Amino acid sequence: SYELTQPPSVSVSPGQTARITCSGDALPKKYAYWYQQKSGQAPVLVIYEDSKRPSGIPERFSGSSSGTMATLTISGAQVEDEADYYCYSTDSSGNHRVFGTGTKVTVL
Amino acid sequence: EVQLVESGGGLIQPGGSLRLSCAASGFTVSSNYMSWVRQAPGKGLEWVSVIYSGGSTYYADSVKGRFTISRDNSKNTLYLQMNSLRAEDTAVYYCARERDSNGAAYFDYWGQGTLVTVSS
Numbered sequence: 001s002y003e004l005t006q007p008p009s010v011s012v013s014p015g016q017t018a019r020i021t022c023s024g025d026a027l028p029k030k031y032a033y034w035y036q037q038k039s040g041q042a043p044v045l046v047i048y049e050d051s052k053r054p055s056g057i058p059e060r061f062s063g064s065s066s067g068t069m070a071t072l073t074i075s076g077a078q079v080e081d082e083a084d085y086y087c088y089s090t091d092s093s094g095n096h097r098v099f100g101t102g103t104k105v106t107v108l
Numbered sequence: 109e110v111q112l113v114e115s116g117g118g119l120i121q122p123g124g125s126l127r128l129s130c131a132a133s134g135f136t137v138s139s140n141y142m143s144w145v146r147q148a149p150g151k152g153l154e155w156v157s158v159i160y161s162g163g164s165t166y167y168a169d170s171v172k173g174r175f176t177i178s179r180d181n182s183k184n185t186l187y188l189q190m191n192s193l194r195a196e197d198t199a200v201y202y203c204a205r206e207r208d209s210n211g212a213a214y215f216d217y218w219g220q221g222t223l224v225t226v227s228s
Contacts, residue, residue: 030212031209031210043218086152088214088215094211095166096168
């Protein structure tokens with residue numbers, strides 16, 4: 001079955017830039033999406049269609065995709081950005097949804 | 109206002125069955141793609157199943173043949189029938205509405221989740 005691979009953890013100091021990668025064979029043809037999940041809460045969409053930011057999401061969140069890798073960048077990370085981040089996409093058929101393995105972002 | 113409210117979770121023995129419900133308000137379930145997503149304790153998100161507005165259904169390999177997704181249009185409710193439950197099915201189960209995205213789809217609204225615990 002299709003998989004999306006992320007690093008388990010990323011640590012960054014406040015105000016620095018955090019980058020989270022997501023690798024998947026279908027990403028050249030399928031959009032990547034990024035969800036933020038804080039403890040005990042439902043996920044929140046922070047990036048859609050590779051690089052678009054939903055309304056209400058701070059400008060410090062940005063996304064890009066090239067080849068088989070998508071990247072979420074948090075520029076000037078804040079303490080409140082500490083959370084688990086998941087990339088999301090579909091397999092080549094478009095019928096099976098897949099979440100990435102998840103990345104825990106620590107800001108300290 | 110869009111709302112999704114799951115119910116039906118609980119403690120169930122291995123091999124047992126359980127049906128989860130997701131009552132929707134603020135939109136029509138049958139006009140949207142709807143999915144179930146689960147999260148085992150301390151683990152990541154796992155997509156479980158989707159039902160398209162046209163009625164087609166798809167499942168993750170881990171639940172195919174054991175789980176069935178359905179909807180009741182008159183009640184505007186989504187269901188997940190779970191049979192032959194295993195310990196590894198223990199998770200918080202979320203229902204989520206999908207939004208069309210240039211030929212793809214992503215989850216734009218989520219319920220609060222319902223916990224299913226499979227244990228003897």
